[in-house]
Amino acid sequence: MFYAILAYHVEEAIEALTPQQDAALMTDLLQINDRLYRERVLGPAARLGATQDACTLRGPGDGLVIDGPFAETKEQLLGFYVVDCAARDEAIAIARDLRRVNPTAVYEIRPISLYLPGVPLSQG
Template sequence: MLYAILCYDNEDVVGSWSKEEDDAVIGKLSVVTEKLAQAGRLGPVFRLLPTTAATTVRKGREALVLDGPFAETKEQLLGVYIVDCEGLEEAVETAQELARASGTNGCYELRPLSLFMPGAVAGS
């Protein structure tokens, strides 16, 4: 089953990391992601820009365009991993591995996917 591992943290704190600190965290996480990739379990991974760059379109008779994220929360959605897992057990283990590797605070939300379209954008 495919799981989305959604990363939440305080974006003020994460955003204040220096490039070196950020590279260090990414480096530690890549140990886990490389292992997942080698096992053929890793799908797309992406990181989101701060919520200040977000726009919300509220559905309705006339779709309303609002500035900012959908919800004001103490911790913000900062990034997503798509991982193939046997089941919840393995998804939890994977998230725990990521948590240990990152060494930062915040939390992971695990959401099984019901539809997955890998798409074809190259990214930059």
Template sequence: MLYAILAYHVESEVMSWTKDEDAAVMAGLRKVREPLKAKGHFGPTARLDGTAKARTLRGPGAGIVLDGPFAETKEQLLGFYIMEFPDEAGAIAAARELRKVNPSAVYEIRPIKLFLPADGFGATAAET
């Protein structure tokens, strides 16, 4: 079963990190990723840009494009992981490992009902 682990955080807190603080968190997350990747659990990962750059499309017909995500919370979706485990317990354990190195983040674990792989898509994108 594929699981999406969605990473939420208080955006202003993350954006206030120094370059070194951010690099330290990302290095810790990479250390968690490597053993999961080696076991074939870890799939694509994305770190989203700030919500000030987000747009929402809603409404009838072609819809209207609005600025922002309009979440009613301080925490925003800042990124996500796609992992594969035989059951939910494996996904929960992986989220706990991620949280050990980023303890103020919130991780939502959701089964993926449909996954359409895009082989090679983004292969040239630089990892940040």
């Protein structure tokens, strides 16, 4: 059985880290990732982008794109997709395709940084 471990944190606290502190934190986290990978229990791992860069697709028809991750409290996160798109509009189009087959769902679209075991972190 697979489990998603969703990491919640006070975003301002993470944003307040110096680049050196953030790099040290990532080094520690990636050591855990490497161990879990060696144990063959780690799937994809991703760090979500800032909430200010998120948008949400909701409403009837094609839906309305609104800034921010504003799902209603009665809704729970039940799954996620990772897609490789050149632009946010492409990701929104994919969310609209998903919405066509699941019209009662709300889709948050947020940029992520993907960390793959054994692949160096990009310096960009």
